[in-house]
Amino acid sequence: MKKKGSLLVILTLLTFLLSGCTSELLVLNPKGPAAALLSETIIFSVLMMAGVLVVVFALFTIILVKYRASNSSPDYEPPHDEGSLKLEITWTLIPIIIVSILSVVTVKSTIAVEKPPAGYENQKPLIVYAASSNYKWHFSYPEQGIETVNYLNIPTGQNVEFRLYSYGPITSFWIPQLGGQKYAMSDMVTKLNLVADTPGSMMGKNSNFSGKGFAKMEFEVLAMSQGEFDEWVNDVKKTAPPLTEEKYDQLLKTEFVGRESFSNTHLEFRPAPEDHSSHFKKPGQKDENESDNHEHHEGHGEQHNEETEVEDHSNH
Amino acid sequence: MNWDKFIVDGLKHGDPLIIGAVVSIVLVSIAIVAGLTYFKKWGYLWREWLTTVDHKKIGVMYIISALVMLFRGGADGLMLRMQLAAPEMKFLTAQHYNEIFSAHGIIMILFMAMPFIIGIMNVVIPLQIGARDVAFPRLNAVSFWLFFFGAMLYNIAFVVGGAPDAGWTSYFPLASTEFSPGVGNNYYAIALQIAGLGTLMTGVNFIVTILKMRAPGMTLMRMPMFTWSTLITCIIIVFAFPVLTVALALMMFDRLFGSQFFTMTNGGMDMLWANLFWVWGHPEVYIVILPAFGIYSEIISTFSRKNLYGYKSMVASMAVISLLSFLVWVHHFYTMGQGAAVNSFFSITTMLIAVPTGVKIFNWLFTLRKGKIVFTTPMMYSLAFIPIFTLGGVTGVMLAMASADYQYHNTMFLVAHFHYVLIPGTVFAVIAGMYYWFPLIAGFKLDERQGKAAFWTIAISFNVTFLPLFFLGLDGMTRRQYTYSAETGFGPLNLIATIGSVGLMIGFAMLVYNIIWSFRHAPRETKGDVWDGAGRTLEWATHIPVPVYNFAVVPEVDRLDAFYFAKKEKRSLFKDKIEKIHMPSNNGQPFILGAIFFFWGFFMVFSMWKSAIVAGIGVLILLAMRTFERDHGFYIPVDEVKKTEQSYGGDSV
Incomplete structure (x- = not known):
């Protein structure tokens, strides 16, 4: 099915990205401190985002398999469900935490690459x-x-x-x-x-x-x-x-x-x-x-x- | 008169693609005129379509235009992919490639995604809120014809005078007369302006419609999610489009009248264009994505046989997205050198958009949970949207990180990202919406088996086309480069992407075949609530195809998903008895106004001032005529309404 297929694609994609292939891609094959910092930042963000993808894809797959009409009895009537404040707050807070972590990384690395690299500050450029x-x-x-x-x-x-x-x-x-x-x-x-x-x-x-x-x-x-x-x-x-x-x-x-x-x-x-x-x-x-x-x-x-x-x- | 300026370079040089385009445009035009004359359809076309103010017909015209533009833009995309299939391809020249990628962007965003979305809004919104038309039906027709003639003006650029070639972003100073001396970018400035005015009017029209014309009892928090998304989208339109209007006007002054807003000398600022463009351009992204979220909310809820999970947080998240959409534009040019502090601010605002978007994704997942999921074609597109769009979304968060963006900017990584959000986001949504609401207009469903075949072809080909681009970007391949050498090693992944794009084209051809086949063979529906009685909102409460007056009696609403609960409790939403119905009368002026704008635009493009002034006066005359006109519409008498209702079987009211 579609969802399992795409999950597989993503996982192979990630292993492909993070394994041997990294050294082949120019951006992830740095030859200087600025590029090295950016490469680390990118790989860090890929890992964070991979975590998000795994959660969404897993939920998606489980729900589609479990709640398909062909899987339920003909007289099953789905419940009326207006939502849950607790759950909705949870999936607001978790992204906020993820974004906060990424913000710190971003601000730090952005300031770092706008300046001469660490160790070269006192060198005459x-x-x-x-x-x-x-x-x-x-x-x-x-x-x-x-x-x-x-x-x-x-x-x-x-x-x-x-x-x-x-x-x-x-x-x-x-x-x-x-x-x-x-x-x-x-x-x-x-x-x-x-x-x-x-x-x-x-x-x-x-x-x-x-x-x-x-x-x-x-x-x-x-x-x-x-x-x-x-x-x-x-x-x-x-x-x-x-x-x-x-x-x-x-x-x-x-x-x-x-x-x-x-x-x-x-x-x-x-x-x-x-x-x-x-x-x-x-x-x-x-x-x-x-x-x-x-x-x-x-x-x-x-x-x-x-x-x-x-x-x-x-x-x- | 010097006719030479109207002839594009490609024609002079005998470029087979350009000659093909010219010949096909001429042949299609002749075929349309001959067909209309032979079948004696001129009167029908004029009475039923060109002069119509019916929101449903205007919506259909928007959608047909969008489908045609989807093929034009898709053919462009295919040509780009052909040129990039292998190193040093000779399929297109650099100039031709530049014109085509500019056209691909402009057409897909402004002349495909926008009209498709607006078309669906037109068909659905009045029905969803239990109204008989939009607030200003005549203005609605003006909106459509301005869009249509703006799009036509843009489309003739390829065969008359020369096409814009500075990208869909038209960055200055590249787009200035100094570096783009041809008329191409004049077309950009004028055609987009005309179409943009139409969009702005649509924004105003739908805000008023939704705020003032809802059925009795439908409070804001009882509105269907698509109506909510349209309301918020239209508010974004009203705030964002004036910026485009001003930017395009300044561009026109620069290019036609020698002003120096964006030039390199005399205090002109190229960065000012980039800022103005993206102050409009980023909200524009949400203008095409929020209604898509609305469409998905309706479809996912209908086909899981369950109400939408977290309705309030769905509304709140859209409101937050609409606010944030105005605070992120600088992320389109982190690399302009504005420094770490500014970039950090915009990185954080951009990443924050992931929060409300994440809320929506989880709410959809939890709508599906404990549901009874039926895999219809519109539902397949909506389900595929969730994982693919999430991948597009997380790469968006990666791009939002300013430092990392210094490495992604202008690369194929970015191209992959925005195709991963715009195609599963907007394109899948409008296709899903078309399948879902098609019976309202046509009276029958599109064939499901063919629809699913087209879906799988499109969904798989999409990933084959765009997944490799992430890696090409990280390997240093920039966007908009018309060729690359074999040593770069970009060849194999590009070839895979090109193969995918052929698959996409086949998928879209299957979709069109699906529509044509269904017109001839699909079984006609007899009852209004066609999706196995799963409809939850008011558009399913009337007959199909929907009669011209939408509802014989205005429905009364007492809660969210009122139609669903009325069915369950075996009550009727229609309490009043049939009365005479007030309707707006058809009028040819919007069409004529659009046509005059087309000629005005054409004369402006070629700096033919006297003719432009005459056309401009024509516009003013039409506006004056409208000002002094008294047209109060007409009434459909009770007898006629009753007769129409009986022709549907007469059991619904």
């Missing part, structure tokens, strides 16, 4: 700006003074503070194995802290529909040791071409591009919309916040940026 335009991602490393398109390299054991924004439709920056997603929007910068525990290649993507090339907005995330990362940064700085304003504008217009690397960032001439009031200005108006960015960079000993910026401007 690596700042990476991730901006989406058309159907590609731009990753700028202002402290390192480099920029990539459609691929992201990060050091392991290092809190990376992503600053997200978009040139156009709302996109959502998501690396399932490192942690939850967050929107990138055109008029403000949102922040996301992620740490990779182990080196390796991961899938990153835009998860929010943004137009006809949306399905192609995947990028590779490569986590590597700090040494390898530094080496890569130096390599890019030495070999990659500089990003000029002109070239950047052209890049923004192009719908699809492959991987690209540059030896400076677009933030120098096209800062992120970090000041919330900036979208009340006319387009093209100079952003007063620019000077803040420079101080920021100097603080990290990357004066090099300013020099390249000056050079870029003189090119025009």
Whole structure:
């Protein structure tokens, strides 16, 4: 019968979910502390909910088997039953308790994943700006003074503070194995802290529909040791071409591009919309916040940026 | 005049699917016109249907429209599944896929679920409260024709000008003229507006009907549960739909008149659209689910031969759900970056909805307990609803947890969840309701054997289609992506889902065959209380098919389930003698008003201002005509009522 069938389906589903298969599903196969916390939260909620399902399905099955018309005598007349205050209070209170437990878990984990992961609070974060335009991602490393398109390299054991924004439709920056997603929007910068525990290649993507090339907005995330990362940064700085304003504008217009690397960032001439009031200005108006960015960079000993910026401007 | 703008891109490029759609629309239109002319049915169509103000006929028209839209939306869903059946499929292009998933969402929610629910309300509510029609029959016709022409306007987008392609949510700035320069999203703004106005009027109409037109003795706490659910739903409609009206108006200003409410520059806020949309959108979910709860309550009670368990807590839980429904909208975008405090608040309000919903589930289970459960087709759908919807509900609680939602958001997990609540919730309910109340209108039941075969096909295929999506979501597959690579490993589960969707289509085809077959072959019923005398509410107290005036004599009610107890105690609910009956007269103006709105909308979509102004003046003229019109309806004389009653056998009153 239907109900037994569905009960069986659910139980196999749960064992399937909680056994060997978990390691196959990206979200339940974390490579960083935020994703690990979320994976635990999800599995905890699945177990709680499985308990609810078992109770409902068991009651449902027993009642349908026991009280079917073909199982009762022809002259059986069901009793008039207006309900029971005690029982109704019971099945109000039990869900309230379940919801309370889940609320505590939710609030705790939500606060936790909005901050740098535990153990990384005092570490100076690596700042990476991730901006989406058309159907590609731009990753700028202002402290390192480099920029990539459609691929992201990060050091392991290092809190990376992503600053997200978009040139156009709302996109959502998501690396399932490192942690939850967050929107990138055109008029403000949102922040996301992620740490990779182990080196390796991961899938990153835009998860929010943004137009006809949306399905192609995947990028590779490569986590590597700090040494390898530094080496890569130096390599890019030495070999990659500089990003000029002109070239950047052209890049923004192009719908699809492959991987690209540059030896400076677009933030120098096209800062992120970090000041919330900036979208009340006319387009093209100079952003007063620019000077803040420079101080920021100097603080990290990357004066090099300013020099390249000056050079870029003189090119025009 | 430049005709090029009316031609969709697909036609220019020779896309076979679009050409097929155009050809089939033209052929069907010709067939309808030719058929009506050949069988000389134009007059019948005009007199009996297009001008009707009878709630039963309006309800039937709503349900027929909804069934047609179910197939349109279902065909869309099938095409989406075909495209996703295997990696790198070439069945649809990205653009076409985007138009189709947008259409699937809009049609299924606004042009299938809503009208189906409203259609059932129209047929059942006046009968359930012992009334002869709704409070404002003429307004009811206006509601229907605005919905109908709004839906038609949306449907021609595919063949005239281009369809909306920014999702059913139409998020800005994607839906702005900058990123969606075609007319597609103009159709969205205007067609939804026209249909939405109709819904708002329905809300007002049914609140007044239920509050003012109940049979003598039927206090609020003696109302059947479906009537309760409709009342609460209509209150939600009246609070929620104005938000949609405003949001769509702002969208129209942005797209047609260059305002900057949601754009990227000059202080426009894309998040404002998302907020407005979901302030309407989340209550909308409860607008389609609460009447479903009402339908299930009636059916479960009838076929367990038992009164509804915990009537008061059923009413209270719906009231609590309706309040909470306005306090949860942010859970649609936890990931917008509003921070832990805001997200925690909305997580808790969202999870709280599980409490009243749980109360309802247990009350249904305890209605079944100690009952005498009869497995009729409507009962099968209602029973299947309980476990499947519970699975949808618990995954909803999981999604409500903000932190976890950062991993579920925008994925197939979410898609699986809302199909798991909307299909067993709303779709099963309207099908169950259709089977249950079908005899009221048609005078016969739909064939039970075929009905059950369709049920099993639909119920099993549903799970085959949507269960795999939970796992695909956890594996990182996002919604709305038109293709995926083989390396992702999404292939096998997607193929299973596609096979399931073919099964669903077969199931729905069986359902339609069931209706057509039953029209020709099902035995006609002779008595009103057709479900083996198990009816508990007033709609079963009159004859079937229900006469135009519903009740020859207005019934008097002294308790909940009055009809059931009257039968048991062998009393009659009808105490007065037959008098002349006051009825509203038919009128063609609602239909004409709807048609003018259609043309107004079409001209607005294409920015044809002069024509739009002329059409707008047409609307105003019709409103003015109505203002100065004096139509007090007419009376059916006593003789005629008596004659009609005798034709039914004359024994019921």
